[in-house]
Amino acid sequence: MKSAVFKLVVYSFLFLSAGIFRVGAASTEELKKGEFSVEIKDKQLVDLYAKGAKLSEILQDISRKTGIKIQIQGSESNRVVTLSFKNEPLPEALKRIIYANYVLVFTKTSNEIRLEEGNVFQANDSSSNIPEFSGTVVIDGKVAKMFYTPPGRTQEEELDYIQERHRLLGELSDKYPNKVIEAQISFENFISANVLLVLAANYDINVKTLSPGWKDHVGGFEIRSGQKLQEAVKKLADLERNLVDTMYESEKNAVLENTNSDAFKANSKFLQELEERKKSLKENGVMFYGMKVEGKASEIKTIRDESEAVKLVDPVWGGGVEESIRKTYFLQSIPIPILPPR
Secondary structure (H helix, E strand, C coil): CCCCCCECCCCCCCCCCCCCCCCCCCCHHHHCCCCEEEEEEEHHEEEEEEEEHHHHHHHHHHHHHCCEEEEECCCCCCCCEEEEEEEEEEEHHHHHHHCCCEEEEEECCCEEEEEEEECCEEEECCCCCCCCEEEEEEECCCCCEEECCCCCCCHHHHHHHHHHHHHHHHHHHCCCCCCCCEEEEECCCCCHHHHHHHHHHHCCCEEEEEEEEECCCCCCCCCCCCCCCCCCCHHHHEEEEEHHHHHHHHHHHHHHCCHHHHHHHHHHHHHHHHHHHHHHHHHHHCCEEEEEEEEEHHHHHHHHHCCCEEEEEEEEECCHHHHHHHCCCCEEEEEECCCCCC
């Protein structure tokens, strides 16, 4: 597994320089313009008072007092800061100092923090006892979306992701066996409704969403509160058949009416796909490539250990990464099952 803690958009580094600071200020009123005071206490709690001080100089002083190398990427290092706070944990302190669209990158092995500019990043937090999150976070205004999915489409990236998430699931199960968590399950291949129902019935879990699919066509179906899984599967099958039948009749009419050769070819190709889909539904019913479940961590781990139909059991667990993001953004957790090979 790659050792990088976060993989982000890369910009040129701006290294920090020495500046004017004042020790022991109790408020910004005691400071002259350009001065600041930084105190690092137990467990890396930070007190800061700054009046028009350079951001780069404040960060350099924090770096010197914590022993952690701090680097900043982007154009913010020359900005001046007027700010005061007490007893902030180091990551939160840095966020308050920056307050721009920056992402903190903490690498425990190299004792380094980077602040990087940009609104898309991929994270693999292995700095705590339990690896917390491997996936992609997209910042969109005030909303942060955590996508639980491999960072790329290569087999190596997929296998690395599965290994990391299964390691997390094992550690969660060992430390918090009775904790109720959600997990996104991906199947090795498309499975029938009957196989899915038997699999779900074998474990003490609550199925939250279904992921129906066929070839490259995929979807999602949320199960209503109080709705039985068997009822939900039947409802989904009825909706799928009605949709395909409606699309088939519409496309058949389009083929008959179209005289343009290019449009005729496109309509005919889609009509053929719909005919194959109708045949598949008649012979196999709706097929599934994933489901999101809720249950005790130990029970969900048992699914991973026992079921040969399961490729990935991905706990929807962001740990400290998620906790940190929630303090700044409205968070949406979006687990995405892995599509089986064709």
